[in-house]
Amino acid sequence: MSRRSVGVAIAALLAIAGAPLKASAAPPTVVPSPGYDARLEEQRKANAGTSVVAPVAPSPHLPRKPYTKRATTH
Secondary structure, eight states: OOHHHHHHHHHHHHHHHHHHHHHTOOOTTTSOOHHHHHHHHHHHHHHHTSOOOOOOOOOOOOOOOOOOOOOOOO
8 A cells, every 4th residue: 555545544534533523512502501490490480370361352453444556647
């Protein structure tokens, strides 16, 4: 084997071996946050004691006239 083919083979092996290391990192939005989880739990406990409020009925409205295009004068 020539030096070049050995170098290419080693580079290929290193690229394959290093590929899983790149994919193992997680963005900060995915990593669990103990502070966020605690605040979320407090909010859930606070909301658990509140009663459910009935939805507000929609206000009655007058029917709208259908849109008609105005005649243009040139």
